[in-house]
Amino acid sequence: MTGKRIIVVGAGIAGLVAARRLSQAGHSVRVLEAAEVAGGRVGDREIRGIRFNAGARLVYGFSPPFNALLDEVGLTEALVPVRRLSAECVGTDGRWTVELMPSLQSLLTPGLSVGERLRFLSFGLNTLAARRSADPDDAASMPAADGVTLADHIRTRLGPNVLERMLEPIFRGTRSWNPEEVSAAFFASTAPHLVGHDTVHVFKGGMGRLPDALARGLAIDCATRVVAVEMHESGPCHIRAERNGDAIGYDADLVICATEGSVAAALFPDLPPDERVFLAGVRYNSLGIVHYRLNRQVEPKMQFFTREAANTLTTWQQVPGNEATGQAPQLYAQLSPEATHEAKGRGMTDRLDEVVSERVRELYPSLDRDCVDRHGQWIERMLPLFYPGYGRAMAAFRDRQSATRRRVYFCGDYLAQALVTGAAASGERAARDIARHWGGG
Template sequence: MTEKFYPANARARDPSVAGGGAPAAKTRGNGSHVVVIGAGIAGLTAAYRLQQAGMRVTVLEAAGMVGGRMGDRRSGEIVFNSGARLIYPFGRVFNRLIADLALGDALIPLRNLSARCVTPRGDHLIELMPTARSLMTPGLPMGERLALIAHGVRMRLQRGRVDPDWAVSALDVDPEADRLTLADYIRGEIGPHALASLVDPVFRATRSFNAETLSSLFYRTTVPHLVGEDTVHTLRGGMGFVCQTLAGQLDVRTGARVASVEHRREAGVLRVAVTLADGGMLAADHVVCAVEGSLAGALIRTPQTAEREMLAQVRYNALGVVHYGFAQPLPALMQFASRDIASRISTFQQMPAAPASGRPLTQLYCQLTPEAVEEVRRRGCTDDIDTLLRDELRARIPDFDRHVVAVVNQWIPRKLPVFAPGYGERLRAFWHWQEDPARASERPVVYCGDWTSQALLTGACASGERAARIVLDRAQIQAKRTDS
């Protein structure tokens, strides 16, 4: 696939686009030097907060553009996202960042999002933010309808006790939350029909997860903040707008692939040598590692046991999507497929052309089921996923081949971190290890990213701010030791 990328180091855009100019971050400080590896939302948030606090910050990004899985892509006349498609309103840290950047007017509300769930028994409505209408789901036994009401009340009451940006916060409510799979939790709380008709289709279609592979942490920290709500957001200017704005205020070096991170003691002071793939090297007082956790282990030389054991547990799911440019107008439509339908497509969406928004063609979004993702892996056809979908699409849309004018195959090998049963307890212990003041003198690397927080961009953002706070605390401790 040949892609045209949006600007990597774009400065903050014209104020008229965002509805207000983004205030400049504080002048680059003369304090400790921090290298941030990874220019996704986690790394850029950490870098921005550190620079605000007076640190001298350098951001290294292996790709040719910033944003990671919160970005925009264009291939010919087809535009699409690099990962994240929606912003949930409950991210306190992300909302604070938006306010600091004066980007509030860039948030575009999307209300009452729903999809038609296709099943062998007929279609029914699925709401992404559940309301009382979920009780009308066909085939739901009366006992499960009553259980669903009680469950919704319990979830709503737990809103103040769980943080949607920190999956492990569910452990404070119920330590068993990390041991139960999501499938077992929903069966016990509501019933098997609710799992099959409501929960499982949403997780497969929006996150490419199967409920029996996840712990209940994600569900139990996000649903309390979704019940009774009706609005999510996207961004004017594309999902990469926030990352581009942040990068415009930071020293970001794209195309700078890191080969290794090595700790060295110089004159009794522990520093970090960051070696690039091209042989270049940067010396730093602190490093924030904001790359995917499954890649971080290859960068850090001589990791401590806590680091090595944590990084060995990180797993991501993959995602395959085919985007079609269509010459014929089609009405807006979004469908999810239940697990028992014979389809390789979990999410099917028709998006009418919107030239003013940069989408000149009608587009079809076809996201693979988790099983089809595994099929693509087995066949090794990540560059031509569309060959698996053509027959199904021909059956859906008359004269399909005649109207297709562009095709983009998108393969995301690391889409979202998988919080499998047991992962949450390990992650909570890892954060305690990172935040231990003893790390200030023995370990100048701090980790952040969605794998450390929540499988959401708002969680990744929150982890970046938390990582920045750890670095600042460590620097303060080091300064006091030096003065004494």
């Protein structure tokens, strides 16, 4: 069978993985990306000497398929281990250490009752036992957890103090999720693979090494915004796009939509009703961060805040400068979910510093003297929200896509897991569906 002409819309991790697999299978693949560079929410950015990530900051080692992918593209040796990652949690009644990967040390968290400490031990053993059934790349692999909020899940099984003093600061600080707004599916599918481990990773040279490696050898048109994908009963799909204000068009036998799910439906005027209904239910949280470049060295520090102590920030980080890499000392101020909502509601997404400045000066009193420059980073769609019931709907959508030959396929972290590994897994799945339905080159 001759190879198909395939257009991939979106050069995030899911789109790049799908494009790589389909190119390897002998298809003619072109990737269209609206941004100036590939990578989506994975990559490195620098503005006026201020360095920051496009979104994702860490790589977890619990996904065998993703680890195999890293080995394939030559990035295994670039992984830098970060062991026993923790932060100081600041509450209204004191400060304590919270670990991003739970261990027996977590039992020392102040404010837990004796019963909660005992339940924590039992919960850890039960969580380990679930490792075989829990797929860390697929939130739908734990369907029982899909029907309950994370807040209720933790409150019932571990206790309210565990939720308030351990889980909630971590989820708000690392993912900007309020536990009452998401299901327990993300936690239930990943926690079994975190217990007993103490290491996460970053890439030597930055997160941008991942999309750079995946993009190698692919035909990618950046700064190309897809406007619409027109399907015809006979003949090719027609993709209308814009580049530098000029209208351009592409024809393809198949299309993979690898954009964020909440914007995908708008590209397809002839989408079937059941698919349109599902995509209308895809939600993302927004994220606001203010980065400050300093003229003096700082000691490393990372803090999370309980909800009562948060004010406008959930995460505060001091990043020392590094002469060897040219990294200037920086401050990282991540808005709380409440402050993010306020900034969006008041039209202040381009003035985030005004939202957090008072709180930042409390945490760093010499800001006005030491700050050389600042940059507000706004990510409109940071992470898909796996709210209660979403996992079942997601699994049904994927099953329909896998069952029948079609012209348009969808992939992205919203169809697997709200992690880099989930995005990669979704791209692999879309490529497998096409291989099964249409064959290879």
